[in-house]
Amino acid sequence: xxxxxxxxxxxxFLSKSNNEAFARITxxxxxxxxxxTIEQLADIKTAVSEAVTNCIIHAYEEKEGIIKIVCKLxxxxxxxxxxxxxxxxxxxxxxxxxxxxxxxxxERSGMGFTIMESFMDEMNVESVLGLGTKVTMKKxxxxx
Amino acid sequence: MNCIYTPSSKLLTLEITEEIDHHTAxxxxxxxxxxxxxxxxxxxxxDFNSVTFMDSAGIGMIIGRYKMAANFGGTLEIVNVKPSIxxxxxxxGIFKLVEIKENIVNEKFV
Numbered sequence: 330x331x332x333x334x335x336x337x338x339x340x341x342f343l344s345k346s347n348n349e350a351f352a353r354i355t356x357x358x359x360x361x362x363x364x365x366t367i368e369q370l371a372d373i374k375t376a377v378s379e380a381v382t383n384c385i386i387h388a389y390e391e392k393e394g395i396i397k398i399v400c401k402l403x404x405x406x407x408x409x410x411x412x413x414x415x416x417x418x419x420x421x422x423x424x425x426x427x428x429x430x431x432x433x434x435x436e437r438s439g440m441g442f443t444i445m446e447s448f449m450d451e452m453n454v455e456s457v458l459g460l461g462t463k464v465t466m467k468k469x470x471x472x473x
Numbered sequence: 474m475n476c477i478y479t480p481s482s483k484l485l486t487l488e489i490t491e492e493i494d495h496h497t498a499x500x501x502x503x504x505x506x507x508x509x510x511x512x513x514x515x516x517x518x519x520d521f522n523s524v525t526f527m528d529s530a531g532i533g534m535i536i537g538r539y540k541m542a543a544n545f546g547g548t549l550e551i552v553n554v555k556p557s558i559x560x561x562x563x564x565x566g567i568f569k570l571v572e573i574k575e576n577i578v579n580e581k582f583v
Binding site for chain 1: 492494495496498499502526528529530532533534536537557561564565
């Protein structure tokens with residue numbers, strides 16, 4: 330019997346900002362099994378960094394919480410789920426708008442979701458107020 | 474981050490030596506603001522030669538330093554940006570505020 334996906338990894342860590350580099354480097358290391366280009370790896374690292382930073386700043390508002398990452402490798406793509414059990418997003422459409430930020434005082438640019446959307450091939454956000462948020466992103470990595 | 478100030482030309486060069494994300498941006502922000510307030514340079518240059526990664530935290534950090542430099546009558550320039558980082562800068566529209574130059578060698582010694 331053939332699995333739907335070829336490999337999977339799960340990661341859980343505290344919502345501390347010094348884990349941002351750890352998270353993106355770990356996901357990139359796992360994704361490298363698909364033999365992506367340097368550009369594709371850079372795209373994945375940037376998107377993961379944005380999603381993890383959102384969990385730290387917005388979901389947990391700099392308090393301690395757990396961030397979960399699940400990565401699934403398919404023959405031609407990687408799917409990355411990044412989730413938290415933080416406060417949730419009130420208005421997802423508004424949050425996704427370029428330059429929108431709920432925290433301008435922190436010098437946030439409001440570009441997080443825009444970058445995730447344009448650097449990945451698919452992005453989906455699910456959120457329930459008070460329960461948490463899950464961002465699912467897909468990057469297609471086709472062999473030449 | 475390495476800082477070099479040249480009093481004769483009122484030029485402040487800030488060479489960023491780490492990846493720029495939400496975690497490191499705070500540290501860079503504090504140091505850059507301190508140096509800009511101290512020297513009030515005519516021009517501040519961020520040298521991105523050693524920067525291999527930047528996410529949107531970098532955009533907020535740069536816009537904030539642009540404002541700080543402008544408060545003291547100075548301009549801000551970014552040099553030696555890698556292609557993957559340039560894409561993020563382009564998306565943000567930051568080019569309207571900040572000049573981006575390539576292949577500047579030893580600008581800090583001018």
